[in-house]
Amino acid sequence: MSASRTGSRTVSTSHRRLRLVGIILIPAAIGLLASLVVALTGTTAEIVTRTALSAVPVLAGTALSLVIAAPVLLVALSRRRFEQGRTQASVDAAESHRRFLSRLDHEMKNPITAIRAVVANIDEPGMREELTSIRHQTARLSKLLDDLRKVSGLLVQKENLEHVDLEAMIDEARALAEVEATAGLVSFTVAFPRAPWPLPLVLADPDLLFIAITNVILNAVKYSRRGGRIEVRAHQSRGFAVLDIADTGIGIAEDETALVFEELARARNSEGIAGSGLGLALVKTIVEQHGGEVTLTSRLDEGTLVQLTLPLADQSTARRTS
Amino acid sequence: MPLENWTVLIVDDDDAIRENLGAFFDRAGVHVVSAADGAAALVQVAVAKPDLVILDVMMPELNGRQVLRALRAGGDWTPVILLTRTGESSERATAIEEGADDYLNKPFDPQELLARSRAVLRRRGGQVEPLQSARSLRSGPLSVDRTARSAALESRLVTLTPKAYALLDYLITHPGEVFSRDFLLNEVWGYQFAVATRAVDHRIAEIRRALADDPDAPRFVETIPRGGYRFCGLVERA
Known part of the structure; x- marks a missing residue:
């Protein structure tokens, strides 16, 4: 499908070029035709014009400007088309990805349901262990399908948006993380601005945003080593709140950092550490649904920085009361 | 009504699911009837008068939604559990608004379906219509x-x-x-x-x-x- 689409795109591009050349040549063709007609009628009349010397530079300059303007305009126009095409291509890619997940979901749900029903009917005392294992694995498949569906189907709804205090949310996420990380194994610092003013509120679905933030913080804990550091820093940049969640953990190899936001992607060095490979895909979906961005910078064996950017709520209504 | 002494109608166009879920409910002591499509489901509701209908949404021709709407429009309030297509809350809210008693996403644990079936029957008790309606x-x-x-x-x-x-x-x-x-x-x-x-x-x-x-x-x-x-x-x- 993509091959034929690329093919038709190439054909339509060359058609467009031919048409453009045609349009450019129309005045020249009309001029040529008119000259031929005049020459054939045998007219010998001449037109002599006179121009003040002072006007000549202006006229020459204007003519030159016109000559330069034409290609510049054409380049700008084609660049805009290219950008539009690129945006469209990424929308197409996201849509095709979503359709793929939906097909996968659709094709897998019935067989797994049937297997679970079959297994529920087997009662062989000699096979108890095997059956438990099948049950466990089909439950795992079901959960995976469910999670994939949730990542692709998550939608931030306007009606659930509230003014959210990121600092309070980080405090809550930190409390959760400290339960996970055996106390004292990792040092955890949080720095929010106080001067010239505290970080303004963001407009967000608090439940979804909490899932995203906790996911990143729990990752930092999970991939940290004994004695590691986790730092959460926040600042305001133009109309955005910028949240850095940094750790001195095991890090991710450079060639893998771009892939970690994809569903089911896990870095090579995460083997042996439990995880679904869906966490960061979920974080990206949630943050982007809020009109924000998430980036990840990492060095193997040195640590990882995840940066979340979230649009601030309307300044007039979002000032913190504290 | 003792909880096991009831009839369930299982409607799914997938033979493997229909047959194996049927066997599972049967083992639990529930009387089972089944239908492979929406039209047959409407006939079975009228003939077998089940205490509960387990209804798959995705079926060719008359789908689960349409069957549910047809039942409720005809004043039939037999409890229905819909086997919904996605986990989206909008879809589930619609299922309830259209008169389903409960819903479950595929793939599910058959034990969970049995537990929910019992809960729906218990909840309905003597009531003709569920509180959700x-x-x-x-x-x-x-x-x-x-x-x-x-x-x-x-x-x-x-x-x-x-x-x-x-x-x-x-x-x-x-x-x-x-x-x-x-x-x-x-x-x-x-x-x-x-x-x-x-x-x-x-x-x-x-x-x-x-x-x-x-x-x-x-x-x-x-x-x-x-x-x-x-x-x-x-x-x-x-």
Whole structure:
């Protein structure tokens, strides 16, 4: 499908070029035709014009400007088309990805349901262990399908948006993380601005945003080593709140950092550490649904920085009361 | 009616699911009838008069939704559990609005389906229509207008966020039943992430504030230690 689409795109591009050349040549063709007609009628009349010397530079300059303007305009126009095409291509890619997940979901749900029903009917005392294992694995498949569906189907709804205090949310996420990380194994610092003013509120679905933030913080804990550091820093940049969640953990190899936001992607060095490979895909979906961005910078064996950017709520209504 | 002495109609166009779920319910002592498409399902409801219908949504021609609508439009309130296509909360809310008693996403654990079937039958008891089909409900001084999605305490409207309202609506339509935080998160929010259960506590706190409900002497929402929450007031159609 993509091959034929690329093919038709190439054909339509060359058609467009031919048409453009045609349009450019129309005045020249009309001029040529008119000259031929005049020459054939045998007219010998001449037109002599006179121009003040002072006007000549202006006229020459204007003519030159016109000559330069034409290609510049054409380049700008084609660049805009290219950008539009690129945006469209990424929308197409996201849509095709979503359709793929939906097909996968659709094709897998019935067989797994049937297997679970079959297994529920087997009662062989000699096979108890095997059956438990099948049950466990089909439950795992079901959960995976469910999670994939949730990542692709998550939608931030306007009606659930509230003014959210990121600092309070980080405090809550930190409390959760400290339960996970055996106390004292990792040092955890949080720095929010106080001067010239505290970080303004963001407009967000608090439940979804909490899932995203906790996911990143729990990752930092999970991939940290004994004695590691986790730092959460926040600042305001133009109309955005910028949240850095940094750790001195095991890090991710450079060639893998771009892939970690994809569903089911896990870095090579995460083997042996439990995880679904869906966490960061979920974080990206949630943050982007809020009109924000998430980036990840990492060095193997040195640590990882995840940066979340979230649009601030309307300044007039979002000032913190504290 | 003893819980095992009932008839279930299983409707699914997938033979393997229909047959194996049938065998599973049969082993649990439930009388099973089945149908492979929507039209056959309507015939079976009329002929076999099941106590419960388990209805797959995705079926060719007459799908599960259409079967459900046809039943309810004809005044048939046989309890229905829909096997829904996706976990999206909008889809599930629509299922309930159209008259389903409950819904479950494929792929599910057959034990979970059996447990939900029992819960639906218990909930219905002698009632012809489920509380979910009521336009408005009342519990003492609390009234809930389910069409306007609003609640009022002693006739004064209270302010609730949409999520808090949705949670109150779920609890009040299932009075007396205890729900864990995980379960409520899955049913009302449509997602299941361990870290997110604090969302349930936050909304319960909001409901209690709005309804002036004292957690130590609750009139509406009761905390069950290590269990979750339940609506403890007496609920009637208004």
